[in-house]
Amino acid sequence: MYVIVVGGGKVGLNLARELIRNGQEVTLIEGERRAYLRIEQELEHAIQYGDGTELWVLERAGIQRADLVVAVTGDDEDNILICQVAKEKYLCERIIARCNNPRNLQHFKLLGVQPAVSATDLILNLIEHEVPGHGLVHLLDLPDEKLEIIEVEVTDGAPAAGRAVCDIDLPDGSLIISVLPSGRAGFVPKGDTVINPGDEVLVVLDPGLEPHITAQFAPNGRVG
Amino acid sequence: MVLVVGAGRVGAAVAKSSLAAGYTVSVLDEDPLSHERLDAGQATSWEDSGGRFTVGTAIEIDALLAAGIAEADVFIAATRGDNTNLLVAQIAQKRFNVDHVIVRVLDPARSDWYAEQGLHTICAVKLGIAMFEKAILDITS
Numbered sequence: 105m106y107v108i109v110v111g112g113g114k115v116g117l118n119l120a121r122e123l124i125r126n127g128q129e130v131t132l133i134e135g136e137r138r139a140y141l142r143i144e145q146e147l148e149h150a151i152q153y154g155d156g157t158e159l160w161v162l163e164r165a166g167i168q169r170a171d172l173v174v175a176v177t178g179d180d181e182d183n184i185l186i187c188q189v190a191k192e193k194y195l196c197e198r199i200i201a202r203c204n205n206p207r208n209l210q211h212f213k214l215l216g217v218q219p220a221v222s223a224t225d226l227i228l229n230l231i232e233h234e235v236p237g238h239g240l241v242h243l244l245d246l247p248d249e250k251l252e253i254i255e256v257e258v259t260d261g262a263p264a265a266g267r268a269v270c271d272i273d274l275p276d277g278s279l280i281i282s283v284l285p286s287g288r289a290g291f292v293p294k295g296d297t298v299i300n301p302g303d304e305v306l307v308v309l310d311p312g313l314e315p316h317i318t319a320q321f322a323p324n325g326r327v328g
Numbered sequence: 329m330v331l332v333v334g335a336g337r338v339g340a341a342v343a344k345s346s347l348a349a350g351y352t353v354s355v356l357d358e359d360p361l362s363h364e365r366l367d368a369g370q371a372t373s374w375e376d377s378g379g380r381f382t383v384g385t386a387i388e389i390d391a392l393l394a395a396g397i398a399e400a401d402v403f404i405a406a407t408r409g410d411n412t413n414l415l416v417a418q419i420a421q422k423r424f425n426v427d428h429v430i431v432r433v434l435d436p437a438r439s440d441w442y443a444e445q446g447l448h449t450i451c452a453v454k455l456g457i458a459m460f461e462k463a464i465l466d467i468t469s
Contacts, residue, residue, distance in 0.1 A: 122392070147397055157410070157411055157438075158435060158436075158437065159436070159437045159438060159441065160437065179411070180387075180408065181387065181411035181412050181414075181415045182411050184411075184415055185411050185415065189441070191437075193441060207388070209388065209389060210389070211415060211419060214418070214419065214422055214423055215415075215422070217416060
């Protein structure tokens with residue numbers, strides 16, 4: 105796979121290093137002369153100097169044959185435009201953009217620059233993971249598809265505890281997709297699989313059904 | 329209404345001439361001191377002449393709204409940054425459906441490509457290059 109990474113800051117440099125270590129072909133583009141010279145000592149031919157928002161710089165790096173373009177400069181305008189031309193002009197199939205200011209996420213979306221990765225949002229998700237609001241953890245949100253996958257630990261005395269999957273009173277628009285008993289391998293349950301207290305279950309659901317899921321699996325709200 | 333983003337040499341001059349031509353004009357710039365450019369050489373202050381001025385960052389939706397983007401018929405992106413101009417122009421076009429969006433782009437290559445995508449770009453560098461080429465040709469012929 106050929107990957108172009110634009111922006112040789114901490115994120116871009118470490119990304120390039122890891123990708124190279126994994127055997128990928130990488131070109132890092134850095135527009136600041138001193139940073140470029142410093143990184144060149146380490147990456148040698150895998151870094152090029154120039155403004156990664158300029159078309160000739162991207163073309164010199166071989167954007168026409170890139171499988172993936174990753175824009176991780178500290179400037180959201182730059183990241184958006186790099187990915188926009190990668191996708192629309194050079195027809196690069198995969199792009200990833202860094203969003204520095206979460207307030208700019210709407211602009212990434214408006215111009216079809218997806219996925220956009222925001223460190224602030226990642227940390228917020230981690231906080232949510234550590235301190236879940238409904239006693240359940242959001243593993244994956246697919247806002248466009250209007251689906252979520254959540255994880256919840258079954259508490260003692262919950263309506264679902266000790267019951268077979270087919271007997272659990274789940275709302276329409278939700279489905280148990282995995283059971284993860286503590287200390288044992290997870291599996292996909294059948295209708296007669298019994299859910300035990302202490303098990304973790306993965307549920308796919310329509311957004312907004314969280315309170316119903318909590319009521320079945322963790323009514324006494326395991327928080328934290 | 330004409331909304332000008334970026335009150336530098338280009339933006340301020342276009343804002344002033346638009347106001348003089350009788351249009352309603354609003355200017356957005358992140359630097360409060362850029363206002364001085366709008367007053368320079370005028371008998372009355374920008375506001376007394378009927379102009380609007382808002383301090384704010386071009387790509388902040390709140391700043392664009394405060395500057396009146398919802399009422400804008402013409403949107404001019406004239407900050408000193410090509411990337412800011414190209415982004416804010418597309419926000420004006422795709423999010424706020426402003427009828428006429430004009431963008432200042434210094435980089436000729438991207439000026440051409442974004443023009444093909446339907447943006448009205450103006451590239452002073454391209455005009456400058458053409459004038460130099462003509463001047464050299466005139467001397468040598």
